[in-house]
Amino acid sequence: MTRRAPLTNHRQPWYRKWVLWRRLTATIFLTLLILAQFAWFPWFTGTTSGTNILGVVPIIDPLAAIELLVASHSMPTTIILGAGILILAALLLGPIFCGFICPLGLVLDLNQTVRRVFRKRVLRKTNRIAATNAVPEWSRYALLGILIGFALVTSIPLFQALSPINLFVRALVMGSLSGLVVVGGIMVLEWFVPRVWCRALCPLGACYSIMGQKAIWRVRINPETAGQIRCEQCQIRCPMGIQIMSGYTLPGHESITHPSCIRCGDCIDVCPNSVLGLRLRPFPTDKKTQIDPDVHLPVIQSASKEDVHCSLNKHLA
Amino acid sequence: MNAPMCDDVIQAVPSQEQGLTRRQAIAAGGGIIAGCVMGLGYKAGGRSGDGQLALRPPGALVGDGFLSACIRCGQCVQACPYDTLRLFDLTAGIQAGTPTFTAATNPCWLCQGYDSLKCIDACPTNALSAIDNPVDVRIGLAVINESSCLAYNRTMCRACWHACPYPNQAIVYDDMLRPVVNAEACTGCGLCEHGCPMETKAITIKPLTIVKTSSARRST
Numbered sequence: 001m002t003r004r005a006p007l008t009n010h011r012q013p014w015y016r017k018w019v020l021w022r023r024l025t026a027t028i029f030l031t032l033l034i035l036a037q038f039a040w041f042p043w044f045t046g047t048t049s050g051t052n053i054l055g056v057v058p059i060i061d062p063l064a065a066i067e068l069l070v071a072s073h074s075m076p077t078t079i080i081l082g083a084g085i086l087i088l089a090a091l092l093l094g095p096i097f098c099g100f101i102c103p104l105g106l107v108l109d110l111n112q113t114v115r116r117v118f119r120k121r122v123l124r125k126t127n128r129i130a131a132t133n134a135v136p137e138w139s140r141y142a143l144l145g146i147l148i149g150f151a152l153v154t155s156i157p158l159f160q161a162l163s164p165i166n167l168f169v170r171a172l173v174m175g176s177l178s179g180l181v182v183v184g185g186i187m188v189l190e191w192f193v194p195r196v197w198c199r200a201l202c203p204l205g206a207c208y209s210i211m212g213q214k215a216i217w218r219v220r221i222n223p224e225t226a227g228q229i230r231c232e233q234c235q236i237r238c239p240m241g242i243q244i245m246s247g248y249t250l251p252g253h254e255s256i257t258h259p260s261c262i263r264c265g266d267c268i269d270v271c272p273n274s275v276l277g278l279r280l281r282p283f284p285t286d287k288k289t290q291i292d293p294d295v296h297l298p299v300i301q302s303a304s305k306e307d308v309h310c311s312l313n314k315h316l317a
Numbered sequence: 318m319n320a321p322m323c324d325d326v327i328q329a330v331p332s333q334e335q336g337l338t339r340r341q342a343i344a345a346g347g348g349i350i351a352g353c354v355m356g357l358g359y360k361a362g363g364r365s366g367d368g369q370l371a372l373r374p375p376g377a378l379v380g381d382g383f384l385s386a387c388i389r390c391g392q393c394v395q396a397c398p399y400d401t402l403r404l405f406d407l408t409a410g411i412q413a414g415t416p417t418f419t420a421a422t423n424p425c426w427l428c429q430g431y432d433s434l435k436c437i438d439a440c441p442t443n444a445l446s447a448i449d450n451p452v453d454v455r456i457g458l459a460v461i462n463e464s465s466c467l468a469y470n471r472t473m474c475r476a477c478w479h480a481c482p483y484p485n486q487a488i489v490y491d492d493m494l495r496p497v498v499n500a501e502a503c504t505g506c507g508l509c510e511h512g513c514p515m516e517t518k519a520i521t522i523k524p525l526t527i528v529k530t531s532s533a534r535r536s537t
Contacts (some may be wrong), residue, residue: 036395049414050441051465052391058441068442071385078441138344145348146355153356155385161413166389170414174391177404177415206345261340 018265018278026106033103033173047169048103049160050082058082062090063147063207067157070148087211094215095208096274098198098262103172104165104183105198109264111187112195112239135200136192137241137260144203159203195239199260208260219267220255221248222283227273234267234276249275254282371417372507372522374402374436375454376445377427380526386444389414396439399426420507420522427451427482427506452483457505457522459488459498466519468495477520480512496520 032044033051045052051059060082069075089096098105119125147159155202160166164186167179198205226249234244240260242248244267248256256276258266268276277283374393377383393416394402401423402416409415417435418425428434428451437445448454459477467474476497481488486502488509498520507522 004329036472045395045439046390046392046441050392052392052439060388060390060441068386068388072382072443073442074386076441076443082441107360138341141341142344142351145345145350146352147348149349149352149354150356150359151352152349152386153353154359155381156411157385157388159412160389161415162407166414167407170389170391170404170406171411174394176404176413178407182407186345277528278431 016269018269020230022264023106023109025100026103029101030103030106030169030172033169037173047173050167054179057085057309059085061160061204062211063144063204064157064160066207067147067151067159071151071155071157088206090211090215092215093217093263094212095205095262096212096217096279097208098202098205099264105262107168107183108187108190108195108197109239111190113256115191115194135196137200139200140202140206143201144206147203163204164197165202165204195241198262199240205262208225208262213257213259216280217263217278218255218257219244219261219263219265219276220282221253222275222277223254223285224283225273226250226268228275229273231270233270237266237270239264239266244276288298320522329387332363347412367433370524371405371412371415372420372457372505372524374418374445375427375434375451375456375504376437376440376448378444380448384412384415386442387415388442388444390441391416392439392441393436395443396426398435399423400432401425401437418507420510421518422493422511423455424507424511424522425504426508427454427504429482451504452502454504454506455525456507457524458500458522459503459505459507459509460523461496461498461520465515465517466496467515474514476512477509478512480508482506482508 008213033047035041036044036046043054045055046059049064050063053059058078058081060079062083065075065079065083068079086097150156150158162182164179164182167176168183170176171179171183190196230250232245234249235242235246238244240258240262242256242258242260244256247253247258264277265278268278373383374397377525388391389404391404391414394404401418402412403418404416407413434448434451434454437447461469461477464471473494475496477490478484478490481501483504487499487504488496489499493499505522505525509520510518510522513520
């Protein structure tokens with residue numbers, strides 16, 4: 001097979017912009033948490049369930065605040081303030097905690113990249129959505145309910161004690177290493193069921209999904225380029241298993257409204273036609289260039305990026 | 318082979334769920350009920366007294382109240398200037414992430430040399446409630462094992478009295494110069510246990526809940 005010439009109007013940079021951004025922010029957050037165990041860095045204390053920045057600004061996990069309210073019927077000002085900051089951020093920006101801050105998300109994301117490279121280079125398999133839907137997406141809402149019900153009856157904030165996110169951060173920050181067993185277990189599990197924790201199990205993610213439904217910062221669809229190639233790259237890559245192309249980028253949608261969308265930007269980075277973008281406002285629509293859904297366009301169902309480039313070249317030629 | 322062209326039109330895809338669907342609401346509601354049932358089962362299993370055996374930081378709510386008010390953020394651990402506190406790890410089950418300390422190896426120094434109790438300052442919830450004066454701290458109660466204590470066995474020893482931050486108040490001497498703990502004044506800081514020269518400490522800090530039940534049992 002000969003190597004095809006690269007696509008001329010391919011506007012993407014060599015690096016994956018959003019992947020880079022979100023790994024950077026998550027790494028910074030984790031690094032600050034780890035540094036806080038040293039006496040010379042007293043400005044970023046705590047773990048994911050409760051952090052304190054500069055000794056003044058409290059940041060409290062909203063699920064921790066809910067569990068605290070249900071379990072101990074108390075709501076100190078610090079909690080209201082700390083959770084309020086995150087809830088406000090989630091209302092405006094969606095579940096960005098999942099994509100950009102969560103330390104466990106960072107690890108599972110890297111885990112998934114390793115898995116993808118291994119499958120491509122070693123097993124020579126393309127990454128398909130395969131077993132992603134083995135666990136239904138609603139089970140994390142059920143888990144969220146279970147935690148609240150449990151806290152209601154027993155007055156124990158169970159998720160704060162046993163959440164893999166907290167266990168992971170505590171292992172790195174406080175040295176209670178036994179929590180890494182759970183994290184390792186999830187990492188192994190995700191080689192068989194990709195991103196099952198974030199997509200189907202994490203109650204904190206469910207909490208953020210509920211709050212971030214009406215967020216203004218979302219993956220929006222450029223009507224000028226949407227629906228042209230139909231390469232399915234976005235939905236093959238989407239860690240949350242959202243049917244981006246078949247559900248959203250065909251004409252008729254302005255943005256991805258699925259509550260699961262964690263704003264990770266993976267779909268934006270893989271899109272060969274710059275259809276998607278993380279934006280506060282919709283893409284400007286120009287009636288003239290809007291695509292006619294009746295026009296027959298090439299439909300590619302191959303996962304290989306080279307095939308996409310090839311057909312796009314053909315289409316543009 | 319060329320990529321399939323226009324005759325291969327995309328199949329109609331089941332419409333994506335827009336926003337929160339009924340299924341997710343049902344899942345959450347069913348989860349709450351299931352959680353309540355699980356909680357009742359957990360309570361019926363008699364495991365609710367787990368939180369009463371550990372030594373907690375100053376100002377901690379007594380017993381299970383602390384377990385429900387603590388969000389396991391670990392800020393008290395990081396605030397402690399003496400590195401006394403540590404967090405329970407996963408093996409402690411539901412107590413995982415709650416702070417505790419071992420008096421024998423590193424007791425609570427009651428923030429000597431500092432103007433306030435740092436762990437209480439750091440706590441974002443009511444799990445550790447404010448205490449103005451370290452004298453009012455009640456972590457537990459020092460209990461002397463009279464069979465192993467040197468002073469009760471014809472040996473001169475004042476280690477616990479010297480270690481105690483409130484000597485002559487919390488630990489006093491009886492007429493035989495043996496140490497006696499004054500339950501009214503003992504903060505339960507554990508400095509006496511730390512100072513005790515015995516291999517198996519002759520003076521140990523017992524959590525208040527245990528001390529109360531055992532003394533009540535004795536009196537009846």
